[in-house]
Amino acid sequence: MTPLHRIHIPPQTGTGFELRKGQVLRITDPTGEQVSDLMAFSKHDPKKVLSSGRSIDYANTIYLTTGHTLYSNDSEPMFTILEDKVGRHDFLLTPCSQETFSIIYKNDAPHPSCFGNLVKNLEQFGIEPHQIPTTFNVFMNVMVDPEKGELTIGPPRSKAGDYTEFRAEMDMFVGVTACSAEMSNNYSFKPIDVANDGRTSKGPAGYREASCATVSFCDGKGDLIGAIRIARAPEAKKATLKKMLAAEVSAVPLARPNLKVVKVADGALDNWDYLSSSALPAGEEAVDFYHASEHLHDAIANVHGDGTHETRFRHATLRETLRDDDGGIDKVIRALKHLATKHPQKKIVARELAYFRKNRKRMCYSALKAKGLMIGSGVVEAACKTLVTQRLKQSGMRWSVRGAQAILTPRGWDQSERFDNAWALIAATFQADITVLANVIAFKPVATPRKPRPKASR
Numbered sequence: 001m002t003p004l005h006r007i008h009i010p011p012q013t014g015t016g017f018e019l020r021k022g023q024v025l026r027i028t029d030p031t032g033e034q035v036s037d038l039m040a041f042s043k044h045d046p047k048k049v050l051s052s053g054r055s056i057d058y059a060n061t062i063y064l065t066t067g068h069t070l071y072s073n074d075s076e077p078m079f080t081i082l083e084d085k086v087g088r089h090d091f092l093l094t095p096c097s098q099e100t101f102s103i104i105y106k107n108d109a110p111h112p113s114c115f116g117n118l119v120k121n122l123e124q125f126g127i128e129p130h131q132i133p134t135t136f137n138v139f140m141n142v143m144v145d146p147e148k149g150e151l152t153i154g155p156p157r158s159k160a161g162d163y164t165e166f167r168a169e170m171d172m173f174v175g176v177t178a179c180s181a182e183m184s185n186n187y188s189f190k191p192i193d194v195a196n197d198g199r200t201s202k203g204p205a206g207y208r209e210a211s212c213a214t215v216s217f218c219d220g221k222g223d224l225i226g227a228i229r230i231a232r233a234p235e236a237k238k239a240t241l242k243k244m245l246a247a248e249v250s251a252v253p254l255a256r257p258n259l260k261v262v263k264v265a266d267g268a269l270d271n272w273d274y275l276s277s278s279a280l281p282a283g284e285e286a287v288d289f290y291h292a293s294e295h296l297h298d299a300i301a302n303v304h305g306d307g308t309h310e311t312r313f314r315h316a317t318l319r320e321t322l323r324d325d326d327g328g329i330d331k332v333i334r335a336l337k338h339l340a341t342k343h344p345q346k347k348i349v350a351r352e353l354a355y356f357r358k359n360r361k362r363m364c365y366s367a368l369k370a371k372g373l374m375i376g377s378g379v380v381e382a383a384c385k386t387l388v389t390q391r392l393k394q395s396g397m398r399w400s401v402r403g404a405q406a407i408l409t410p411r412g413w414d415q416s417e418r419f420d421n422a423w424a425l426i427a428a429t430f431q432a433d434i435t436v437l438a439n440v441i442a443f444k445p446v447a448t449p450r451k452p453r454p455k456a457s458r
């Protein structure tokens with residue numbers, strides 16, 4: 001596996017590497033007028049692959065640029081284009097291949113091709129040739145006749161040093177080429193540079209994250225009855241969100257003193273500093289079971305390989321132990337300790353062992369389940385999607401904090417089945433007298449019969 005830092009791709013060749021979620025990939029045309037084909041597969045499920053159809057469909061344009069998302073075949077975001085110095089790329093045409101040269105250019109002689117170079121460089125990740133679909137052709141300049149639909153390939157618009165930056169939205173195996181097709185590159189083959197400076201980005205420059213919180217109500221069996229869903233536009237230390245959540249949770253025992261409280265969140269320390277503080281009523285605490293399960297998977301995959309049968313089997317077994325056994329967390333810690341002793345060079349195992357030790361007290365899942373309490377934060381994860389992502393994170397959207405909050409607040413009411421009550425409150429407070437200015441034509445009351453108009457005199 002090639003560690004990605006800076007890779008220089010000589011003319012008519014390619015490269016393959018792993019990219020982690022959040023890392024930024026920069027593809028540079030060092031000399032100008034050179035195309036580079038980009039292809040990506042999900043690391044955890046290589047059936048997920050970059051999809052031209054999905055991406056063009058959702059962006060509603062064939063020219064994808066800054067702010068657009070490149071989607072997988074099952075509609076998951078794979079890349080976000082953060083910065084684009086060129087603004088013209090192609091996502092209609094397949095990577096050039098031996099067949100391209102013989103069918104279109106009647107050239108049967110062996111010819112280097114992007115397809116061949118992708119096959120060669122993605123093989124190390126277990127990707128087979130037939131899995132490679134239409135590539136995102138960086139800097140390729142394809143013009144479309146709006147009437148006939150005819151395509152014309154022009155010289156790339158990139159000048160020396162121009163680049164495009166892509167943020168990875170999932171862990172991926174990536175292939176990149178310096179294209180080998182004559183016409184696409186204005187008839188000369190040049191190199192391409194790719195770089196990832198180890199920089200990761202949680203959002204485009206200047207972007208901060210919205211946050212969500214939920215209060216879920218469950219019956220005695222732990223089944224969800226209803227939920228209050230709150231979303232806030234980005235704010236320092238999530239101050240308002242924390243205040244609102246505290247107010248909501250504190251109001252519940254006043255009305256229903258017999259309800260039990262369980263606090264569920266991922267392992268992030270600042271979550272627990274808040275949830276355990278006196279701002280909230282006391283209650284049980286649980287690290288979200290699905291996050292815990294992912295950490296368990298990472299540890300096992302570190303030793304037994306990602307996606308292997310062995311990893312799947314061991315993960316499923318230990319996951320069940322963690323969830324269902326009395327003292328399951330201690331059995332998991334013992335198993336990981338054993339793994340860490342046997343494989344001292346595996347850093348992820350040691351890291352995950354520390355994670356389970358640190359969160360041990362919040363992982364008594366079978367005891368929580370026996371009390372009919374929730375162990376998963378699925379409700380809040382879903383709220384992030386339905387409240388925020390679906391409405392505010394579509395490609396090309398930009399929001400001010402005020403504008404975003406104006407959408408999130410009523411959307412939160414609606415998804416908490418509180419819209420009518422909240423709207424009545426707002427309407428009552430916001431009633432005000434309106435002064436109609438003299439030069440504004442007032443609406444005529446409908447019932448007033450029309451009088452004949454006096455004839456205009458000049």
Ligand SMILES: [Zn+2]
Nearest residue numbers: 096114179180
């Ligand atoms: Zn090519």
